[in-house]
Amino acid sequence: MPELPEVETVVRQLRQGDGERGASVIGQTIARVTLRWPGHVARPSPREFARRVSGQTITGLSRRGKYLIFHLTHGFLLIHLKMSGDLVVMGDHAPRDKHAHTVFHFRAGGQLRFTDTRKFGRVYWVEHAQEVVGALGPEPLEPGFTARRLGEMLKARHRALKPLLLDQTFIAGLGNIYTDEALNRARLHPLRRSDTLGPQEVRALWRGIRQALQSGLRHNGASIDWVYRGGDFQNHFRVYDRADHPCVNCGTPIRRTVVGQRGTYYCPQCQKPATSLAKKVKESEL
């Protein structure tokens, strides 16, 4: 599931263009679009989408949260990879891929393929990118995201940390993997209430979030399931998908529970619940 580091990795590769993933998309003019599965188009209508995007030149590429933002001559093309999406530039005669549901054909030859096994991904064409990403929370790796600011944000809410961190309007870019990794680094229990953290704990969470994301970026993201993006962060998980494996810090077996309908991994020794939570947590584990 592409989260901030995976999406950023894709953005960098599409921007630079390398041997493995083809030429840069910057400067390419989209001659036409093939919509093999129109359900990919979130807005406007599939027909209108194809019309709006065709003939436009990609002048820039950026990221906001988990969205890729292609800057066009007029308006913006936004793509969300959701769980299984991937974007690759290929030659026109590259082998067919049954999961390449949306394909952007370049005037100069070559194509940008949006492959998406699960079909959860979405594409948008809008006049202003804000129409789609306007409600997102702050970018956790940008300078404006300080520990102080995080502290104020946490104080203003009264929720368990895990679902709050997954809320894209709270912070943009964290998904299930990096949330669990961040909480582990911060030594905070996933069910801990956001407004009960002391200053040291806020700072630990701030550092945990940033270190987990930066570590992911350094490894070019994680390649899990059948989606290979060149990254190897999956070999450096501390808790995610490591149920019953020893905690890298204390050796205690990592535990898997469900929080907010999401598989949640944590170390029961390093990430102890606050005393007021302990009873509730114990009950849910029996």
Add this chain to the structure above:
DNA sequence: AGCGTCACCCGGACGC
């Protein structure tokens, strides 16, 4: 209003 919970969309993996 804010929060928790659940269903939904998909198809591959996995257990029986």
Add this chain to the structure above:
DNA sequence: TGCGTCCGGGTGACGC
């Protein structure tokens, strides 16, 4: 082999 179940990002419905 073939069935049922699980999984998840984001959204929207619903109830408290």
